Amino acid sequence: MRYFLEFAYxxxxxxxxxxxxxxxxxxxxxxxxxxxxFKKEIDLVGAGRTDAxxxxxxxxxxxxxxxxxxxxxxxHKLNSFLPKDIAVLNIHMxxxxxxxxxxxxxxxxxxxxxxxxxxxxxxxxxxxxxxxxIDLMNEACKILFNHIDFECFSxxxxxxxxxxxxxxxxxxxxxxxxxxxxxxxDRFLRNMVRAIVxxxxxxxxEKVTLQxxxxxxxxxDRNKAGFSVPAHGLYLTKVEYPFLEKSIKI
Numbered sequence: 001m002r003y004f005l006e007f008a009y010x011x012x013x014x015x016x017x018x019x020x021x022x023x024x025x026x027x028x029x030x031x032x033x034x035x036x037x038f039k040k041e042i043d044l045v046g047a048g049r050t051d052a053x054x055x056x057x058x059x060x061x062x063x064x065x066x067x068x069x070x071x072x073x074x075x076h077k078l079n080s081f082l083p084k085d086i087a088v089l090n091i092h093m094x095x096x097x098x099x100x101x102x103x104x105x106x107x108x109x110x111x112x113x114x115x116x117x118x119x120x121x122x123x124x125x126x127x128x129x130x131x132x133x134i135d136l137m138n139e140a141c142k143i144l145f146n147h148i149d150f151e152c153f154s155x156x157x158x159x160x161x162x163x164x165x166x167x168x169x170x171x172x173x174x175x176x177x178x179x180x181x182x183x184x185x186d187r188f189l190r191n192m193v194r195a196i197v198x199x200x201x202x203x204x205x206e207k208v209t210l211q212x213x214x215x216x217x218x219x220x221d222r223n224k225a226g227f228s229v230p231a232h233g234l235y236l237t238k239v240e241y242p243f244l245e246k247s248i249k250i
Contacts, residue, residue, distance in 0.1 A: 001068065004092040004100060004244070005030070005044065005061050010085040012123045012232065017050045017059070026050075026086060030061070033081050037074065038065060047100045047239045048107065051191070053231035055124070058089070060239050062100040068093075092244060106168060107188060108238040111181040111197045111229065118177075125178065126233035132204030134172050134179065140203045140213050141170045144196075151220040153196050154189035163189060163220070172200075184238075191228055199226030 007030070015023035019031075027044055034042035044061035071091045078088045112125035113132075121127065144167050151163035169184040181197055199216065202208040208216075208226070216224050 001066070002062055002064050002094050002096050002098055003069070004094050004098065004241075005034075005063065005088065006090040006092065007059055007061075007086060007088045008057050009055065009059070009087070010123070011050060011053050011055045013085060015052045016054065017046050017048070017056075023052075026056075027061075029083065029086060033078055034063065037077055037081060045100050047104050048188070048236075049190075050234075050236055051194075051231050054234045054236070055232075056236040058238050059236055060100045060104070060241075062094070062098060094243065098241075098243065103241055103243070104239050105242055106184055106186060106238070106240040107236065108169070108182065108184040108240075109188070109193045110235045110237050111193060112233045112235070113179040113181075114177055115179065116177045123232055126230050128201070130205060132179065132201065133206060134174055134204065136206065136210070137172045137200045137204045139210055140200050141172065143210060143213055143217070144170050146214075147217050149220065150189060150192060150196075150217065152216050152222055152225045153192045153199070154222060155191040156222055158190050160189065165189065165192070182237075193234060194228040194231065195222070195225050197229045197233075201229065202226045 009026050014026050017026045019025050019027045027046060030044055031042055042063050044063050046061040047059060050056060075088050075091060082088070113128050114121045114125045115128060117127060148164045148166060150165050154163055165188060166186045167183065169182065171182055173180045173182070183193060199208065199213065203213060
């Protein structure tokens with residue numbers, strides 16, 4: 001039987017989601033916990049990868065088990081066993097061929113910037129003192145809908161067959177002293193969100209024009225786009241599957 005693990009994590013002390021031979025990852029930590037609890041080797045397949053320091057409010061991974069589990073019991077047991085910065089939210093039984101990565105139809109990220117120094121925000125949001133023109137940044141968001149090829153925002157030398165992504169939602173919002181960037185798409189390239197945010201910060205500083213932004217996207221050159229903002233302000237907030245609401249929930 002196949003299960004989808006639904007979980008959240010604070011990425012501060014992890015070298016990203018994916019297993020790393022010489023560093024602690026979220027995948028490795030969860031694999032160990034599941035393998036000990038179920039007394040068999042468990043190797044999770046995640047919905048995607050997140051870089052070192054990036055957080056996830058809602059992430060999915062699938063695994064197989066030869067038994068119908070008591071879900072509330074195992075959620076409690078896993079959460080008791082896992083470190084405080086990883087939390088299991090739910091476990092879903094799904095059809096045998098369901099795939100956490102390939103069946104996801106939409107993913108949503110947020111990037112958080114706080115504009116006044118806050119002693120409690122240092123690991124969870126990027127402190128940026130300079131004033132930004134959020135109206136201009138939202139105008140730049142509209143330009144993204146006109147394009148599907150985002151090679152200019154991708155980390156170079158990646159093993160992808162296409163740089164095309166369909167964007168469903170993108171906007172900036174100011175909430176008191178915090179700026180929140182939200183973007184949803186069918187898929188994301190490596191480093192894409194952080195590069196988009198860095199480029200939009202330059203737009204907010206009025207160093208880059210809206211026409212420049214269009215030229216950058218059409219140029220497909222990562223060197224022409226803006227800097228990559230720090231990882232600790234980035235959150236994966238949602239991964240969507242068309243079948244999940246219809247699947248068996250135990």
